Amino acid sequence: MVTRSALIYLSRQEGLKEFATRFRPFKRLTTRFVAGENIDEAVAAIRELNAERCSASFDHLNESVANPAEAEAEVKEYLRILAQIDETGIDSNVSIKLSQFGLELDPELAYKNARAIVEDAARRGHFVRVDMEGSNFTQATMDIFKRLRAEFGLNDVGIVLQSYLRRTYQDAQELVKLPARIRICKGAYNEPPEVAFPDKKDTDENYVKVMQLLLSSGVYHGIATHDPHMIDATIAFAQKQGIGKEAFEFQMLYGIRRDLQRQLAKDGYNMRVYVPYGKHWYPYFMRRLAERPANIWFVLKNMLKG
Numbered sequence: 001m002v003t004r005s006a007l008i009y010l011s012r013q014e015g016l017k018e019f020a021t022r023f024r025p026f027k028r029l030t031t032r033f034v035a036g037e038n039i040d041e042a043v044a045a046i047r048e049l050n051a052e053r054c055s056a057s058f059d060h061l062n063e064s065v066a067n068p069a070e071a072e073a074e075v076k077e078y079l080r081i082l083a084q085i086d087e088t089g090i091d092s093n094v095s096i097k098l099s100q101f102g103l104e105l106d107p108e109l110a111y112k113n114a115r116a117i118v119e120d121a122a123r124r125g126h127f128v129r130v131d132m133e134g135s136n137f138t139q140a141t142m143d144i145f146k147r148l149r150a151e152f153g154l155n156d157v158g159i160v161l162q163s164y165l166r167r168t169y170q171d172a173q174e175l176v177k178l179p180a181r182i183r184i185c186k187g188a189y190n191e192p193p194e195v196a197f198p199d200k201k202d203t204d205e206n207y208v209k210v211m212q213l214l215l216s217s218g219v220y221h222g223i224a225t226h227d228p229h230m231i232d233a234t235i236a237f238a239q240k241q242g243i244g245k246e247a248f249e250f251q252m253l254y255g256i257r258r259d260l261q262r263q264l265a266k267d268g269y270n271m272r273v274y275v276p277y278g279k280h281w282y283p284y285f286m287r288r289l290a291e292r293p294a295n296i297w298f299v300l301k302n303m304l305k306g
């Protein structure tokens with residue numbers, strides 16, 4: 001879809017990022033999808049989610065850092081998050097992006113930085129999810145994840161797969177054998193047809209196939225989607241196979257389909273909400289706009305209101 005591609009393209013434009021982050025009305029709108037600019041605001045948002053029987057996953061927003069010092073600052077921030085989880089007693093794990101730890105600069109640096117986080121989290125008994133980024137990073141992310149998984153336990157570190165990628169079903173088959181905890185999502189980046197299905201129908205079909213493979217594996221996985229068809233297919237498959245509600249979790253993004261988040265939690269499903277925070281919200285925010293054209297109207301309406 002043209003709008004989607006255009007918004008994802010704009011999400012990578014540095015000039016627009018500078019403008020948007022300074023433009024107050026635009027910044028105000030981010031509160032719908034972003035929990036705040038600092039850890040305390042994210043903790044407060046997670047407390048509210050926990051009160052509604054939803055667990056959380058912290059995400060400190062900052063993709064594609066420019067130098068090793070910036071990557072080092074990200075490591076420090078995540079170590080602070082892990083300490084905060086223990087100090088506050090909130091129910092949350094953490095999600096990291098390898099580009100945040102220097103993947104574009106040097107994969108070895110990204111590995112070392114990610115390892116420092118996983119080691120601290122494992123010591124504290126917390127889980128680290130390695131997010132999946134654009135397809136230029138897929139193999140490097142898989143390679144680093146496998147190294148981490150070889151060193152740490154099943155409940156220390158997990159990964160994400162995207163059902164729009166043609167390679168994903170094979171990756172899922174390989175990873176369940178490790179075994180590994182996987183979050184399946186549809187995928188949020190612009191990808192060429194050689195690597196990703198151009199039709200939503202194929203992405204959805206693949207999602208269901210991977211979901212069934214994951215649920216049948218006996219490992220605790222994350223089913224990340226706001227799509228009622230994917231959720232219904234998951235519930236129906238679990239019921240048919242006699243797979244209990246405690247055997248997997250649904251995952252959604254902060255501020256999206258809160259009604260459905262609450263409903264699934266009320267129905268006794270494990271529900272985890274991904275809670276992004278930080279000053280570098282621009283690319284994340286633009287990807288959320290790209291996912292749903294109606295969000296653009298929401299933005300325009302609010303900008304006109306001033």
Ligand SMILES: Cc1cc2nc3c(=O)[nH]c(=O)nc-3n(C[C@H](O)[C@H](O)[C@H](O)COP(=O)(O)OP(=O)(O)OC[C@H]3O[C@@H](n4cnc5c(N)ncnc54)[C@H](O)[C@@H]3O)c2cc1C
Nearest residue numbers: 131132185186187188224225226227251252253274288291
């Ligand atoms: C917990 C979690 C973690 C994720 N991690 C990653 C990751 O590591 N890598 C990655 O590439 N992607 C990630 N994503 C994003 C994902 O790939 C999709 O882009 C996103 O979830 C939209 O797909 P969907 O399954 O909700 O289905 P869609 O078919 O896109 O949407 C179904 C319905 O959900 C609602 N909806 C979806 N998105 C929005 C929105 N932005 N605003 C309002 N309503 C919306 C609408 O009602 C829509 O009709 C993650 C998503 C979640 C929930």
